[in-house]
Amino acid sequence: MEGGLAPLGGGILGLLDFVEQHEEAVEYDLLTRGFRLREFGNERHDWRDLWVLVRRLQVEPGTALRHAVHGELWPVTDQLLANIVDALNHANWQRVGKKNAPKPKRTPRPWEKTKAQRIGADPIPISQFDDWWESKSKRR
Incomplete structure (x- = not known):
């Protein structure tokens, strides 16, 4: 388990x-x-x-x-339906024939991590914060 x-x-x-x-x-x-x-x-x-x-x-x-x-688990039927929807979307996208048409996105599954944009980095230690803050204000 x-x-x-x-x-x-x-x-x-x-x-x-x-x-x-x-x-x-x-x-x-x-x-x-x-x-x-x-x-x-x-x-x-x-x-x-x-x-x-x-x-x-x-x-x-x-x-x-x-x-x-x-975490959240889907029953097998829901997983199969998501796969069918993905296959149909992909097939329809292929039939359009436009090279610039965006490729369809996969149906999100709750157990998969999203590739979201990450803003920022690790936290800045307090001792370095003032220097970082001052460097950002000087750029403006």
Whole structure:
């Protein structure tokens, strides 16, 4: 399970690290099932119970934990429809026959990172900010 519970360290500490990383999603999914996070770690609900719930919740469709761990996932039918739309757009673009016509853009998939324009760079340390600010004002 990529990004899930398996790659983390074993035992209770690995579970607690995972829960800490995705605390809001874990709490929400537990609340919708009638549990509270604070109820675990005792005789009634031991750590194994929490581990089993978290392990299942991260692969169950529609849970907040699955979305937090794996991001938005499309069903196979939606993926196929996006591929069909892309193929039709590309075929129509080819049939137009105009060399200057812009190539159609691919239907965005939520799991793919966009190639957005990045403005700026890494943050400037406070000690260098004044010099940077002055150099920008002199250019005007």
